[in-house]
Amino acid sequence: MKLLFSYTGPLIKDKEGNYYSRTITDKMLSRYFKIANEVNIFTRVKEVFDEKELKKFTKINSENFYVTECPNISSLKEIIYNSLKVKGQIEKAVAEADIIIARLPCVTGNIVVKTAKTKQKPYLVEVVGCPRDVYWSHSYKGKFAALPSYLAMKRAVKRAPYTLYVTNEFLQHRYPCKGRVIGCSDVSLPKLDEGILKKRLLRINNQEDKPLIIGTTAAVNVKYKGQEYVIKAMSRLIREGYNIEYHLAGGGENTYLKSIAEKYGVLDKVKFLGSLPHEKVFEYLDNIDIYIQPSKTEGLPRALVEAMSRGCPSLGSNIGGIPELIDENFTFSAGSVDEIYRLLKNTDKNMMLEEACRSFKKAKEFDTKLLENKRLTFYKEFCELSKG
Structure with a gap:
């Protein structure tokens, strides 16, 4: 046929x-x-x-x-x-x-x-x-x-x-x-082994004085993916003394996002990792602390499901299929710097531990x-x- x-x-x-x-x-x-x-x-x-x-x-x-x-x-x-x-x-x-x-x-x-x-x-x-x-x-x-x-x-x-x-x-x-x-x-997704969740919980418990690493997987030259709103929100937190980095995995010309990071004084805190092979994406996800999907439009983002499958506590905009994946308390209006800022500011160890477990459990539906x-x-x- x-x-x-x-x-x-x-x-x-x-x-x-x-x-x-x-x-x-x-x-x-x-x-x-x-x-x-x-x-x-x-x-x-x-x-x-x-x-x-x-x-x-x-x-x-x-x-x-x-x-x-x-x-x-x-x-x-x-x-x-x-x-x-x-x-x-x-x-x-x-x-x-x-x-x-x-x-x-x-x-x-x-x-x-x-x-x-x-x-x-x-x-x-x-x-x-x-x-x-x-x-x-x-x-x-x-x-x-x-x-x-x-x-x-x-x-x-x-x-x-x-x-x-x-x-x-x-x-x-x-x-x-x-x-x-x-x-x-x-x-x-690769096999959802319980060892993944144990490794995540251990990372959260050992966070201490290390920088909190936020991550997004998406093309960096497509404005509706929304990374600029995260950069603006994290700049406010850094001015208040928070130790935060933003790691972006994704292909495309990054000139626009670099200019935003430079304008808001956080260029040294924003890491552009470029396009990663699929097998390397999961390694990247294991080395971030919070995943955020700030898109202004999505279907059901595979990148978010992949992050959840690594036990990443996850935040996302309230558009498309994202609310089908994330608890409503961890969604924000697309493009809202204020709401992203508040969610990140209110993040604590207990929330991260709870959301890591919920994310991993939800990801099992995508076995x-x-x-x-x-x-x-x-x-x-x-x-x-x-x-x-």
């Missing part, structure tokens, strides 16, 4: 034609090879020839894995010059596929869904985020795209025969579907085998419909 998988991308391509990604890994692809013997990914591709840069990504080695490279159609100019080519590529890719999975939000994914319906090809939609919130928080220009993108995705999801959401409530409410639905995160079985059962049901 041939599967067409559409997602926004991009994949990374080296000079030999090998593909790399942080999201699309062999482990992730294995879930699709359980229902298909051939997978064609329809996505954007970025060429990278710098070996040092390539090491930030994971090489894809799966067999029977193919890529249909499509140009961008995100700007007005790209729509004018590339839309006909993209539509032609989609027509061909959909026609050659037996089943289709479209990961949304994605401009080309909306077209894939529409084409699959027209050609009466069985398709499933994976909903991983809200384009309206992303565009609205991105820039002034983005605000003009927020409503059209929201309506386009709402149409794509509404009549999908099968829809998988990464949240349990938020995205289901925002983008309802009349077909079969399931809530199942796409996070992939990899549990999620894989839940997802695979849903995919198989979809495939049975396809055969019918």
Whole structure:
């Protein structure tokens, strides 16, 4: 069976034609090879020839894995010059596929869904985020795209025969579907050994006069991830005598956040660690004291679940799927420096011990085998419909 998988991308391509990604890994692809013997990914591709840069990504080695490279159609100019080519590529890719999975939000994914319906090809939609919130928080220009993108995705999801959401409530409410639905995160965690929690509790109890290290895992060049609000809040605490550091893991140009840290006098307290390989992320999380997700828009953030799986006491903004993970007493209004400041100031050892246990317990709901079985059962049901 041939599967067409559409997602926004991009994949990374080296000079030999090998593909790399942080999201699309062999482990992730294995879930699709359980229902298909051939997978064609329809996505954007970025060429990278710098070996040092390539090491930030994971090489894809799966067999029977193919890529249909499509140009961008995100700007007005790209729509004018590339839309006909993209539509032609989609027509061909959909026609050659037996089943289709479209990961949304994605401009080309909306077209894939529409084409699959027209050609009466069985398709499933994976909903991983809200384009309206992303565009609205991105820039002034983005605000003009927020409503059209929201309506386009709402149409794509509404009549999908099968829809998988990464949240349990938020995205289901925002983008309802009349077909079969399931809530199942796409996070992939290592084994949740009780020794992880014991190590965390020991770290908290031995904190003493060491600096309190706050951490966030997110791209540092995307303003709606909200790291600037943490920097501003911690600067107030440092002026009051608190010993705090902020460690940021994530790729992208960090000039803007560095300028914020310099302006608020805490540049020496903000550590930019760059993009970390997935296996190194958990090592980083074991060396921070509090994880914070200050985003202005999210689906259900995998980075937050990963932090909780290491027993990190966690704080987060009250948007998207974050309140599904964190106790409401440890959430704050997105963009509120005052609320972040108060939460951090009121943090004490007892709170951290209690939240470490709660976080680790909550993360067990995202056990990899549990999620894989839940997802695979849903995919198989979809495939049975396809055969019918």
